[in-house]
Amino acid sequence: MGQKQSMFAPVKQRSFRNLFIGSLFSDSANWLDMTALAVVIAYEWGMGATEIASMMIVLALPWIFIGPVVAVWADRLPRRMLMVTCVLIRAVVILGLFFVPNLYLMLALVFLRACVATLYNPARMSAIRSLVSDDLLPQAISLGQMSMYLTQIGAPMLGGALIPLIGARQVFLVEIGFLLLSALFLAFLPPLKSEANESERGQHFWKQFAAGIVHVKSKRILSVSIILMTIGMFIVLLYDGMLVIWTKDVGLGEHAFGYLVSALGIGSVVGALLMGSIPRWHKKPLHMLITLALICGLLDVVIGLGGLKVITVGLWMWFLYFLFFGIFSAAAMIPFSFIIQKETPKHLIARVSGVSTATTALSMLLAPALGAWLSSLIGIGGTFVIAGLFMSLIAVIVLLLLSRILNEKQDVVNESPAPSA
Structure with a gap:
């Protein structure tokens, strides 16, 4: 229903x-x-x-x-x-x-x-x-x-x-x-x-703090999703600030950068709308997250090949391409957030969310410097290719281990029922 x-x-x-x-x-x-x-x-x-x-x-x-x-x-x-x-x-x-x-x-x-x-x-x-x-x-x-x-x-x-x-x-x-x-x-x-249950009332602050980390470690589906999203964010931030340089390398002109950023933005809105309208992924959100991660990695590779002049198309073809890239990258956030909500009891949602955000925020500090170093060695196009291949590889590895991830023992107390991922 x-x-x-x-x-x-x-x-x-x-x-x-x-x-x-x-x-x-x-x-x-x-x-x-x-x-x-x-x-x-x-x-x-x-x-x-x-x-x-x-x-x-x-x-x-x-x-x-x-x-x-x-x-x-x-x-x-x-x-x-x-x-x-x-x-x-x-x-x-x-x-x-x-x-x-x-x-x-x-x-x-x-x-x-x-x-x-x-x-x-x-x-x-x-x-x-x-x-x-x-x-x-x-x-x-x-x-x-x-x-x-x-x-x-x-x-x-x-x-x-x-x-x-x-x-x-x-x-x-x-x-x-x-x-x-x-x-x-x-x-x-x-x-x-507060959704805090009776067992938590009166607990020491740091014991309650540790409960969020313990829950993430105990739920394999949850921890794998956070790791996958953190790696994805790290890879995106490797090249995120360099899109304007990529545009210059491809030879699209100064005005092109604004168009491509707009395409990404429009695609993001469309991606969120589509994921909210398509019900089939709700029962297997981890499958959807892995699939979207794989697609985004492959899309990155194509962008990199454009930067290396292996693929040469005009601005409006790239506009459409970045529109689709925005759709898939934004769509990946929906099953990830859904997994956090469904695999976490209500009284731990904020703490698990805090742990998840901290891991992805760490990439904001580390990824740009590594991306700049990579670009100095292999160029912007090469950085896109390496980042995309790495993302695709991680997605394939998680896909191969998926049956083991989904067969984890449901031995965490105070859990609300969760769907099959």
């Missing part, structure tokens, strides 16, 4: 609709301040790539070192109160960015903003599981991903349009307005009290 549900069925429920709209405003605010921060650093202060890179590092560090720890509170505290409080704290931090006089204070505020996000995001993941029935969970996850991709496209465009009209710093004030609207919608959620 759950397989017949519409992609947009979850938004018919008032509580989830408030969470979805609140998330739209919150995610839009995230991308607005990323645009404004970059413009202030590069244009107002006349700084360069080093300072932009330092901002990205400061953004990543809390997800690695603080996120898994504060996720304990996301599981223990009432999530409505927690999300509203986090959004309001972010609004205060962004107000500070409006007045910030130098890079060092800006980095301190950006770090604080990221710390708040490490508490907010696991709480949101946990709230989805509490608000939506199991048969609507795939659609709810797809809608959440679609929200992120839509705001990733729309918010920078809005920021780019506003900056010439009102200035970069005034965009922070627009962002504060978005955050206040987000807090308003989130305030209408039910209380969403």
Whole structure:
């Protein structure tokens, strides 16, 4: 019966609709301040790539070192109160960015903003599981991903349009307005009290912290999915910042980069929509994740061959190609998020989400440097080829071991039933 549900069925429920709209405003605010921060650093202060890179590092560090720890509170505290409080704290931090006089204070505020996000995001993941029935969970996850991709496209465009009209710093004030609207919608959620079970009440903080890591290690399907996604993110980040150089190497012209980024963005939205509308993968999400990882790896290889001039086509053929690449890469996030939700009991969702995010965030620090080194040795095209082949190889290895992964003993206590992966 759950397989017949519409992609947009979850938004018919008032509580989830408030969470979805609140998330739209919150995610839009995230991308607005990323645009404004970059413009202030590069244009107002006349700084360069080093300072932009330092901002990205400061953004990543809390997800690695603080996120898994504060996720304990996301599981223990009432999530409505927690999300509203986090959004309001972010609004205060962004107000500070409006007045910030130098890079060092800006980095301190950006770090604080990221710390708040490490508490907010696991709480949101946990709230989805509490608000939506199991048969609507795939659609709810797809809608959440679609929200992120839509705001990733729309918010920078809005920021780019506003900056010439009102200035970069005034965009922070627009962002504060978005955050206040987000807090308003989130305030209408039910209380969403802690899902902690009786055995956890009164436990020492660090024992509760370790419970998320122990659960990931004990569930082979879950740990394999996180490892696979972490490797996938690492490979993407090897070349992610070098797409503009690839465009130049292929000889497509300065204007082509914007078109290809747009193609990726449009494809991401389409990918999320398709995964929310196709029910067949719900019973075997790990199969789907591996298949999509294999496809993305092969698509990377073709992009690399283009960079090596082995494949030569025009801009619009590459536009269509990157559109499909966006579809498949975005689609892979849906079964991954679904596995985390279904293979984790409700009282551990935030902690497992924190562990997962920390592992993928670590790649934000390591992959770009390795990618730059590889590109200096074998070129951008060669880096794409190596990255794609490695991703495909990992997917094939996991596929060969799939029967062993799926035959794990279900010996974890307090587990809710999970589908066959």
